[in-house]
Amino acid sequence: MKKSLISVILTVVAFSVTANPGQYQINQACIDVGCFSGDNPATKTIEITKSAGTFVLTSNIAFTDAENGAPAILVSNGEVQGSKITIDLNGFQIHHLGIADSDTDAIQIEGRNSVVTVRNGKIIAFYDGIQALEGASIVAENMVFRIQRDDAIQATRGIIRNNYFNANAYGIFAISGPAGVGNEQLGERIYLDSNLFTDG
Numbered sequence: 001m002k003k004s005l006i007s008v009i010l011t012v013v014a015f016s017v018t019a020n021p022g023q024y025q026i027n028q029a030c031i032d033v034g035c036f037s038g039d040n041p042a043t044k045t046i047e048i049t050k051s052a053g054t055f056v057l058t059s060n061i062a063f064t065d066a067e068n069g070a071p072a073i074l075v076s077n078g079e080v081q082g083s084k085i086t087i088d089l090n091g092f093q094i095h096h097l098g099i100a101d102s103d104t105d106a107i108q109i110e111g112r113n114s115v116v117t118v119r120n121g122k123i124i125a126f127y128d129g130i131q132a133l134e135g136a137s138i139v140a141e142n143m144v145f146r147i148q149r150d151d152a153i154q155a156t157r158g159i160i161r162n163n164y165f166n167a168n169a170y171g172i173f174a175i176s177g178p179a180g181v182g183n184e185q186l187g188e189r190i191y192l193d194s195n196l197f198t199d200g
Contacts, residue, residue: 023053023054023055023056024036024050024053024054024055024056025055025056025057025058026046026055026056026057026058026061026073027057027058027059027061028059028060028061028062029059031044031046031061036050038050043070044063044067044070044072045070045071045072045073045074046061046072046073046074047074047076048073048074048075048076048077048083048085048087049076049077050077050083050085051077051083051084051085052083052084052085053085053086054085054086054088055085055086055087055088056088056090057087057088057089057090057092057094057121058090058092059092060092060093060094060095061092061093061094061095062095062096062097063094063095063096063097063100063104063126064096064097064098065098065099067104068098068100068101068103068104069101069103069104070103070104071103071104071105071106071107071108071131072094072096072104072105072106072107072126073087073094073106073107073108074108074110075087075107075108075109075110075111075114075116075136076109076110076111077111077114083109083111083114083115083116084114084115084116085116085117086116086117086118086119087107087116087117087118087119088119088120088121089118089119089120089121089122089143090120090121091120091121092121092122093121093122093123093124093144094106094107094121094122094123094124094126095122095123095124095125096124096125096126097125099149100125100126100127100149101127102127102150103127104126104127105126105127105128105129105130105131106123106126106128106129106130107123107129107130107131108128108130108131108133109130109131109132109133109136109138110133110134110136111134111136112134112135112136113136114132114136114137115136115137115138115139116132116136116137116138116139117138117139117140117141118130118138118139118140118141118143119139119140119141119142119143120141120142120143121143121144122143122144122145122146123143123144123145123146123148123152124144124145124146124147125146125147125148125149126148126149127148127149127150128148128150128151128152128153128154129145129148129151129152129153129168130152130153130154130155131151131154131155132153132154132155132156132158135156135157135188136155136156137155137156137157137158138153138155138157138158138159138160139158139159139160139161140153140158140159140160140161140163141159141160141161141162141163142162142163143163143164144163144164144166145163145164145165145166145168145171146166146167146168147166147167147168148168148169148170149169150168150169150170150173151168151169151170151171151172151173152165152168152170152171152172153171153172153173154172154173154175155172155173155174155175155190156174156175156176156188156190157188157189157190158190158191159190159191159193160172160190160191160192160193160195161191161192161193161194161195162193162194162195163195163196164195164196164198165195165196165197165198166198167198171197172190172192174190176188
């Protein structure tokens with residue numbers, strides 16, 4: 001009786017660990033074939049078009065000058081609807097190995113109602129590290145931003161906490177949101193908490 005009960009408990013625990021709806025993997029190997037539905041394999045940009053979910057890096061991601069002209073990761077679920085997602089770098093890094101041009105950001109976020117959390121990793125040597133367009137909101141936490149050619153983070157509203165900014169051209173650039181667009185959660189504010197800046 002005890003053995004069968006333990007077996008049932010272990011089976012339930014194993015199922016709860018592996019069953020994780022809404023979580024998607026991103027790694028270097030999947031870029032050419034599409035990392036998940038909605039990600040066009042014809043482009044090097046990893047396209048997140050889902051309205052919700054957690055996207056987890058399982059390897060470092062490297063881009064070169066051949067991929068210039070578009071962001072490494074694009075979050076876009078429509079201008080009005082927006083996305084509510086998390087990008088968890090999981091201790092890995094997104095790194096540009098050449099000279100990123102002005103269209104080549106690590107993470108670009110579109111959609112006025114988007115709220116995107118980026119956490120737990122490094123963004124290195126892009127033009128902008130994170131660019132939140134059209135009034136999208138960001139939460140950036142436990143990140144390292146190094147040697148971006150322009151802004152480490154460009155946003156209208158968000159929470160930026162527990163990050164390290166090193167040798168970027170600029171640390172955080174606050175931009176004005178679209179006229180007539182409000183955000184009940186954050187307003188047009190950027191909250192800073194426990195960040196370290198050693199930018200040049």
